[in-house]
């Protein structure tokens with residue numbers, strides 16, 4: 470189900486700007502980068518706050534535009550949000566929800582807003598939100614969410630690009646059930662954990678996604694009084710409770726930002742350190758970078774990368790955690806475009822996530838794509854060009870290409886980057902990149 474054109478335009482205009490990055494390539498990086506809180510955890514934790522009758526204090530929240538949109542959505546729903554740097558205080562003074570029609574532009578601007586449907590149904594017994602249609606990287610279906618919520622006692626109506634959902638059990642409360650997902654879906658797993666946390670009885674989720682962000686969600690819900698067991702494994706058990714209280718919680722470190730900066734170091738053959746990161750979330754990425762010729766020193770929450778001067782090609786197939794993350798496919802391809810040898814990168818999670826290839830080829834990369842498999846023949850040097858980022862991770866990949874390219878690279882589409890990376894250009898500048906945000 471895809472949004473009407475005008476909806477997509479409206480939603481994108483919320484943050485469209487013609488700001489760009491100007492990068493002068495060839496610098497060797499050095500120093501330390503502090504990794505921010507994880508976008509893909511913060512958004513779902515913010516949605517989970519709808520479940521609580523108390524006050525939620527979230528720490529280590531990244532200052533990014535997706536968090537800003539989610540804050541606007543929750544505020545428009547009647548929640549009270551105060552933000553101070555990386556600290557959000559969220560409390561739901563409301564006991565019922567105003568019409569959500571007014572939220573449509575905001576919901577359309579942020580796919581992650583769909584995380585609200587589970588908590589809305591669990592807390593208020595109904596929800597009316599726009600369909601989170603497809604985006605550039607794929608059709609992004611929601612059938613796993615819908616089919617599973619139906620098993621908890623929900624009926625759905627689809628009308629002009631929105632969906633109305635209602636709990637139809639006798640006491641209007643979700644009822645626990647046993648569910649087996651057809652595919653590993655991070656969002657569907659998170660939606661069902663949140664919905665089931667206030668259901669009557671026990672819910673068992675089989676074939677669940679195992680991403681670390683799901684463990685973060687379960688940890689916060691359990692602090693609020695929920696009873697979630699097995700998060701991070703394929704089988705999750707949620708014993709429903711009557712209500713959930715407030716809590717203080719610190720968002721986990723962003724493993725995708727950490728991976729992006731590791732690749733920035735590898736592509737410039739530089740040694741840098743990352744702090745406030747969780748190496749344990751990056752095992753597959755570290756293994757691939759080691760195969761490519763990088764060494765690592767790490768503690769529980771820090772990492773130092775030491776790349777060889779000569780790096781080699783490595784094949785990658787993206788897959789759900791603990792496999793190689795799809796969100797690092799584009800940045801890693803940029804690295805493969807600049808090392809010796811030929812590599813193959815297969816994207817198995819999303820059907821249309823190769824938009825960066827065209828722009829990398831304009832910078833001189835030698836890449837061909839067939840059936841979601843990219844064959845990359847490394848070249849000595851990329852050429853600085855004016856390139857356009859199309860989505861969050863593709864824009865990051867083009868910025869990384871600019872770090873190592875000869876000459877100046879202009880990366881347009883900064884609004885994509887600002888959705889998911891806090892202070893990206895400032896962090897690159899602190900480790901020696903000649904980069905300007907214009």
Ligand code: EPZ
Nearest residue numbers: 509581609610611612613614653654655656657796818819
């Ligand atoms: C989350 O998206 C992340 N977003 C994505 O990060 C990430 O790429 C993705 O998980 C995979 O790790 C947030 O957490 C906000 P999925 P999500 O449901 O939950 C299919 C970024 O760049 N599927 O795990 O939407 C789907 O088509 C973003 O930070 C169904 O078939 O991803 C895809 O092929 C991009 N039916 C696969 O599952 C469904 O009902 C994985 O999607 C749901 C999903």
